[in-house]
Amino acid sequence: MKTLYVVRHAKSSWEDMSLSDHDRPLLPIGIKKTNRIVNYLKGKGVKPDLLLSSTAKRAHETAKIIAGGLGYPPDKIQTEQNLYHASPGGILRELYGLTDEIESVMIFGHNPAFTYFVNDYLEETIFNLPTSGLVCIVFETDRWENIGNADFHNKYLVTPKMLK
Numbered sequence: 152m153k154t155l156y157v158v159r160h161a162k163s164s165w166e167d168m169s170l171s172d173h174d175r176p177l178l179p180i181g182i183k184k185t186n187r188i189v190n191y192l193k194g195k196g197v198k199p200d201l202l203l204s205s206t207a208k209r210a211h212e213t214a215k216i217i218a219g220g221l222g223y224p225p226d227k228i229q230t231e232q233n234l235y236h237a238s239p240g241g242i243l244r245e246l247y248g249l250t251d252e253i254e255s256v257m258i259f260g261h262n263p264a265f266t267y268f269v270n271d272y273l274e275e276t277i278f279n280l281p282t283s284g285l286v287c288i289v290f291e292t293d294r295w296e297n298i299g300n301a302d303f304h305n306k307y308l309v310t311p312k313m314l315k
Contacts, residue, residue: 152254152289152290152291152292152293153253153254153255153256153289153290153292153293153294153295153298153301154199154254154255154256154287154288154289154290154306155246155255155256155257155258155287155288155289155290155298156197156199156255156256156257156258156285156286156287157258157260157265157268157269157280157285157286157287157288158188158213158214158217158257158258158259158260158283158284158285159259159260159261159262159265159266159280159281159282159283159284159285160177160181160205160207160209160210160212160213160259160260160261160282160283161177161178161181161182161184161185161209161212161213161216161282161283162177162178162180162181162184162282162283163175163176163177163178163181163209163282164176164177164178172207173206173207173208173235174207174208175207175208175209176208176209176212177209177212177213181209181213181282181283182216184282184283184311185213185216185217185283185311186216186220187283187311187314187315188217188283188285188309188311188314189216189217189220189221190220190314191285191309191314192217192220192221192285193220193221197221197255198221198222198223198255199221199223199255199256199257200252200253200254200255200256201229201249201253201255201256201257202214202217202218202223202227202228202229202256202257202258202259203228203229203230203231203234203245203256203257203258203259204228204229204230204231204234204258204259204260205230205231205232205234205235205237205259205260205261206230206231206232206234206235207235207260207261210234210235210259210260210261211228211230211259213259213283214228214257214259215228217257217259231245233245234258234259234260234261235260235261236261236264237260237261237264238264238267239264239267239268239271241264242258242260242264242265242268243268243298243299245258246258246295246298247295247296247298247299248295249295250295251293251294251295253295262279262280265280266278266279266280269286269288269308272286272288272303272305273286273305273308274305277308281310281311281312282311283310283311284308284309284310284311285307285308285309285310286305286307286308287305287306287307287308288303288304288305288306289303289304289306290302290303291303
């Protein structure tokens with residue numbers, strides 16, 4: 152079994168228009184809502200083997216918040232430029248490249264790609280994976296390169312709004 156956690160970055164700021172999209176920081180409300188997700192994951196005993204983030208500041212900051220809450224060393228978060236402007240196929244290619252010793256991975260990135268990607272694994276289509284939203288998918292395979300053809304089930308979809 153391979154477990155994938157797909158996390159959209161927390162709510163970010165558009166206040167400083169001199170910053171590039173890549174460099175936008177999180178808003179305090181984004182941090183607060185991400186901590187709701189952390190508490191949910193802690194309650195489930197989630198301990199991913201790998202955290203893989205887009206290089207964008209808001210995604211990496213979200214990964215650091217969750218890493219800290221789950222006891223994952225923030226300096227061990229791997230970043231991948233391809234997750235910044237990913238397509239669903241690009242996300243799969245990143246996952247196919249993981250070593251099979253990794254049983255569970257949590258990826259951090261952006262819409263619209265993350266919404267399109269998770270919709271391939273949800274029973275009911277969603278129109279938007281909200282900021283700090285998370286989907287957990289379990290694939291019935293021992294090899295990451297086989298997840299595209301493996302049986303799977305959606306373990307849960309959780310958003311900060313659901314955790315008020």
